[in-house]
Amino acid sequence: MTVAPIIALDIMGGDEGASVTVAAAALARMRYPETRFRLYGDEAVIEDALRKYPALKAESQIIHTDVRVLGTDKPSQVLRSARKSSIGLAVGAVKAGEAHAAVSAGNTGALMALAKIGLKTMPGIDRPALAALLPTMKSDVVMLDLGANAECDDENLSQFAVMGACFARIVLGIDTPSVAILNIGEEDLKGTDDHKDAAEALRSAKLDFTFAGFIEGDKIGRGEVDVIVSDGFSGNIALKSIEGTARLVVELLRRAFRANFWSILGFVMSKRVLSSLRAHLDPNAHNGAVFLGLNGVVVKSHGSANVEGFANAIGVAHDLVADGIQERIATDLARFQAQRHAPAAEQQAAE
Amino acid sequence: MTVAPIIALDIMGGDEGASVTVAAAALARMRYPETRFRLYGDEAVIEDALRKYPALKAESQIIHTDVRVLGTDKPSQVLRSARKSSIGLAVGAVKAGEAHAAVSAGNTGALMALAKIGLKTMPGIDRPALAALLPTMKSDVVMLDLGANAECDDENLSQFAVMGACFARIVLGIDTPSVAILNIGEEDLKGTDDHKDAAEALRSAKLDFTFAGFIEGDKIGRGEVDVIVSDGFSGNIALKSIEGTARLVVELLRRAFRANFWSILGFVMSKRVLSSLRAHLDPNAHNGAVFLGLNGVVVKSHGSANVEGFANAIGVAHDLVADGIQERIATDLARFQAQRHAPAAEQQAAE
Numbered sequence: 001m002t003v004a005p006i007i008a009l010d011i012m013g014g015d016e017g018a019s020v021t022v023a024a025a026a027l028a029r030m031r032y033p034e035t036r037f038r039l040y041g042d043e044a045v046i047e048d049a050l051r052k053y054p055a056l057k058a059e060s061q062i063i064h065t066d067v068r069v070l071g072t073d074k075p076s077q078v079l080r081s082a083r084k085s086s087i088g089l090a091v092g093a094v095k096a097g098e099a100h101a102a103v104s105a106g107n108t109g110a111l112m113a114l115a116k117i118g119l120k121t122m123p124g125i126d127r128p129a130l131a132a133l134l135p136t137m138k139s140d141v142v143m144l145d146l147g148a149n150a151e152c153d154d155e156n157l158s159q160f161a162v163m164g165a166c167f168a169r170i171v172l173g174i175d176t177p178s179v180a181i182l183n184i185g186e187e188d189l190k191g192t193d194d195h196k197d198a199a200e201a202l203r204s205a206k207l208d209f210t211f212a213g214f215i216e217g218d219k220i221g222r223g224e225v226d227v228i229v230s231d232g233f234s235g236n237i238a239l240k241s242i243e244g245t246a247r248l249v250v251e252l253l254r255r256a257f258r259a260n261f262w263s264i265l266g267f268v269m270s271k272r273v274l275s276s277l278r279a280h281l282d283p284n285a286h287n288g289a290v291f292l293g294l295n296g297v298v299v300k301s302h303g304s305a306n307v308e309g310f311a312n313a314i315g316v317a318h319d320l321v322a323d324g325i326q327e328r329i330a331t332d333l334a335r336f337q338a339q340r341h342a343p344a345a346e347q348q349a350a351e
Numbered sequence: 352m353t354v355a356p357i358i359a360l361d362i363m364g365g366d367e368g369a370s371v372t373v374a375a376a377a378l379a380r381m382r383y384p385e386t387r388f389r390l391y392g393d394e395a396v397i398e399d400a401l402r403k404y405p406a407l408k409a410e411s412q413i414i415h416t417d418v419r420v421l422g423t424d425k426p427s428q429v430l431r432s433a434r435k436s437s438i439g440l441a442v443g444a445v446k447a448g449e450a451h452a453a454v455s456a457g458n459t460g461a462l463m464a465l466a467k468i469g470l471k472t473m474p475g476i477d478r479p480a481l482a483a484l485l486p487t488m489k490s491d492v493v494m495l496d497l498g499a500n501a502e503c504d505d506e507n508l509s510q511f512a513v514m515g516a517c518f519a520r521i522v523l524g525i526d527t528p529s530v531a532i533l534n535i536g537e538e539d540l541k542g543t544d545d546h547k548d549a550a551e552a553l554r555s556a557k558l559d560f561t562f563a564g565f566i567e568g569d570k571i572g573r574g575e576v577d578v579i580v581s582d583g584f585s586g587n588i589a590l591k592s593i594e595g596t597a598r599l600v601v602e603l604l605r606r607a608f609r610a611n612f613w614s615i616l617g618f619v620m621s622k623r624v625l626s627s628l629r630a631h632l633d634p635n636a637h638n639g640a641v642f643l644g645l646n647g648v649v650v651k652s653h654g655s656a657n658v659e660g661f662a663n664a665i666g667v668a669h670d671l672v673a674d675g676i677q678e679r680i681a682t683d684l685a686r687f688q689a690q691r692h693a694p695a696a697e698q699q700a701a702e
Binding site: 234236242 | 585593
């Protein structure tokens with residue numbers, strides 16, 4: 001793309017607010033010098049945080065709002081007022097064409113609702129999906145949907161696969177990613193009818209990904225596929241089970257290391273090992289969940305992200321805009337739909 | 352109960368077959384001297400394995416069969432012949448009243464199918480559920496359904512809660528266990544209608560457990576509740592995500608420890624720490640998934656269980672029989688149903 005990406009940032013979101021988000025914008029500006037930022041939030045707070053970053057300040061536009069959505073607010077209760085919040089205005093900028101992407105570390109439910117209502121789903125997409133990277137033994141894996149839709153049918157799952165493959169091509173840099181559907185067994189007969197029908201549709205699709213069939217929960221961490229597709233319910237359960245278990249194991253280790261003199265000595269000797277483990281599993285390194293399938297790029301950062309983490313979320317937004325995720329999804333979806341409605345002709349053309 | 356438990360063992364199941372299962376029976380016999388065993392499988396193999404355990408041999412009955420179901424067999428293909436296999440005959444013994452419980456480390460799908468068809472569901476239970484213990488930061492937690500039913504409605508979930516509480520009372524020894532439903536958020540509005548309706552039914556139930564609402568995947572490992580209820584799809588995804596992540600973290604640790612001299616030294620100093628971690632997460636210590644809701648006790652051992660692990664699975668079967676799990680579930684279910692059909696009268700009586 002020839003236009004420089006413009007990214008709308010919700011400065012007020014996240015546990016630390018402007019002190020993290022503004023510093024992250026300054027870091028991202030150095031990584032992606034052509035990018036320009038629109039900063040949404042309390043002007044006085046933003047101005048104050050920008051004092052340390054005169055170059056960022058000179059290039060950025062501040063859009064003031066008093067309205068804040070708290071992390072604990074229920075989306076259903078705040079939706080009306082939230083449109084004028086820093087989250088709502090950042091999403092609105094994408095809708096108005098003033099920015100190519102919005103990034104927020106704020107209330108997930110509010111961001112999803114505002115993005116869905118404000119940007120609407122792309123033509124050919126029935127429901128948007130929340131996608132993110134997870135660490136594995138090998139490279140990272142893209143997982144979607146991570147919780148946007150509690151119930152999904154076979155059409156939704158197939159569309160998630162197409163979107164997830166486009167996402168993987170950009171963020172993992174893989175030309176022909178492998179895509180699997182999360183299921184309770186690997187045999188064709190496993191799961192619900194929706195799982196089987198989605199697998200059937202993907203198996204016969206001729207797109208720039210390979211369909212690897214079904215994958216079970218214990219294989220997520222093995223890194224054998226590049227994209228894992230699931231309904232939002234089990235995807236969310238898987239994601240959180242993984243997060244919880246990683247924390248459990250690290251906590252058990254920490255306790256065990258405090259047991260006696262030898263274990264404390266062992267801990268001291270192993271400190272670098274343990275930090276390398278922590279680094280591998282660090283949520284900040286994998287920060288930036290993307291709400292795919294809307295008319296615009298929307299990235300959700302962890303609320304607890306640090307400067308590096310929020311800058312990584314901005315980086316995801318940058319890459320998706322710069323590599324034209326929207327156009328890629330639109331093109332692949334059109335091919336996928338054309339194949340399903342005229343499979344014989346397409347097959348002939350492919351031969 | 353006054354009768355000594357009689358347990359039917361599938362001797363041929365599991366990765367190691369008779370060498371593990373017979374040794375485990377001998378170990379279980381020492382732990383539960385009043386228990387008697389019926390051993391199903393190839394007579395010559397069983398006789399051979401029993402040579403080391405004359406006391407067990409003297410008290411046990413061997414029932415010969417040539418038919419074996421392999422771990423890789425698809426249940427749909429083997430179901431007819433499987434009835435005469437060591438798994439099928441062990442389940443059949445429970446049906447015929449010749450044993451109180453059956454234990455197998457064989458093909459899960461075949462065991463579930465044979466048990467469901469052979470024993471049928473208890474009155475008041477629409478679908479049986481697979482329940483097991485998982486390690487947490489505190490005590491263990493009971494989870495069900497772990498994969499018997501890909502789709503579950505609110506009635507199924509409520510019945511799982513009642514059964515899970517009975518199971519927890521026996522295996523965890525807690526008089527009033529706390530029960531939560533696995534969901535993608537903790538607020539009342541989260542999840543599908545089935546989740547919300549099940550929560551509503553459990554919230555107003557007056558039984559010997561407390562209903563703790565919804566719980567998210569990352570809280571499974573915290574040990575804040577005693578029973579976690581889920582549909583079989585997301586329960587299986589959660590279980591396997593947990594297993595896979597624990598393995599991933601341990602593997603990453605192992606790799607990191609091999610990095611250099613200091614980390615190897617650290618590893619040596621930390622060996623006891625790491626084995627204590629492994630012991631805490633050891634699947635053998637938590638072995639024995641139970642197929643709840645059938646007219647009889649059926650316990651599934653991990654295929655890879657060692658002697659200790661298979662003996663633990665036998666121990667679960669023993670405890671459930673000795674503590675009358677079937678009668679407990681029947682009683683609690685009847686109370687639950689009575690409350691739902693006459694809530695006002697029950698409420699009055701309770702005041």
